[in-house]
Amino acid sequence: MLQIKTNFWRRRRQKIYSNFTVVDRKRKLLELLGLLVVVGFAHVAGMMVLEKLSFVDALWLTLATITTVGYGDLSATTPGGRLVTILLMFFFGIFLLAQIVGEWIDFRLDRRERMRTGMWRWKMNNHIVIINSPEKDGARYLQILVEQVRKSASLTDLPVQILSANFPEGLPNELASLGVVLRQGQPEGRMTLDEVGVESADFIVVLAVDAADFRADSLTLDILDQLKAFNLPGYVIAECVQDENRQRFYAHGADTVLRPVRAYPELLVRAMAEPGTETILENLFQHQGVHTRRYDLDVPLQNWGALAARLLQQGLGTPLGYVDSEKNIITNPDTNSAVSGSAIFVLVNHDNIPDAVDVAQCVAALE
Secondary structure (H helix, E strand, O other), X not given: OHHHHHHHHHHHHHHHHHHHHHHHHHHHXXXXXXXXXXXXXXXXXHHHHHOXXXXXXXXXXXXXXXXXXXXXXXXXXXXXXXXXXXXXXXXXXXXXXXXHHHHHHHHHHHHHHHHHHOOOOOOOOXXXXXXXXXXXXXXXXXXXXXXXXXXOXXXXXXXXXXXXXXXXXXXXXXXXXXOEEEEEOOOOOHHHHXXXXXXXXXXXXXXXXXXXXXXXXXXXXXXXXXXXXXXXXXXXXXXXOOHHHHHHHHHOOOOEEEOOOOOOOHHHHHHHHOOOHHHHHHHOOOOOOEEEEEEEEEEEEEEHHHHHHHHHHOOOOEEEEEEEOOOOEEEXXXXXXXXXXXXXXEEEEOOEOOOHHHHHHHHHOOO
């Protein structure tokens, strides 16, 4: 209960702070600037009437006075002109200018603070939106994930924005230094999703809050349902804790559904860079999927392409590599290379594992 109250007041304080700095301070700056312009032109008119100056000279004198430069080439000499200068410039003009400068400095500081703490609304196009962050070691996982994104040639230049409530003090320097920005908040409503520009994003990644809690799927389904209200041109990737919910995720608009494998954020990156390849990689991590099997047997000298073709034609799996005579593991050898060794690696299905005798006979069957 205490945590709920703390989060409530934190969100309310952030909302009030955001509204004040964005709306009120801008309006105040414009009001002060408008008042300064009125005072300045009133002084210009006074100098033209009382001091018989031209418009250009009167404007020059007004600017030199209000900025306290005071070149001395022009000045008010009549009693009326001096009185107008004292009232409009000394009492109001200089004070207004100083107040505007102070407000502008405060605005810039507030703007920087809003950007740092995730209260700024970023205007992005063709970017990556990451919704949620893992509760455990979330910053570290996101850092590794973004580092992998930056290493992908097709994704390296895309801006990245994170929507999360787990960074109330802003993103860690290690993550912010990668060019990542934060939008503080929970994806609990359409307005929050609109603020991260989902309609202009190339990719939308919905992370599971807790990779070990199946209830995290409920939040993901809610987010996917909200995203359906947008005209999404981008590719939606969602993490699913329970396999039973995968089809529901697809039905709610996800283009790719992945298990939250926290040790391998590369799967998410592959889903963005090369859609479809993540499914093949993901199957390697499940017990009921495909897996690599090692067969220790004599591999007589032969052409790798011919050996691979025989294994495939006889339904014994997909050859991936072999162990040569010097105990080196050779993966994905050239089709025309001559190979020999003491073992072979084959990609097989869990429910159809070839017998070692059949594989040995196939490998030994030289043409």
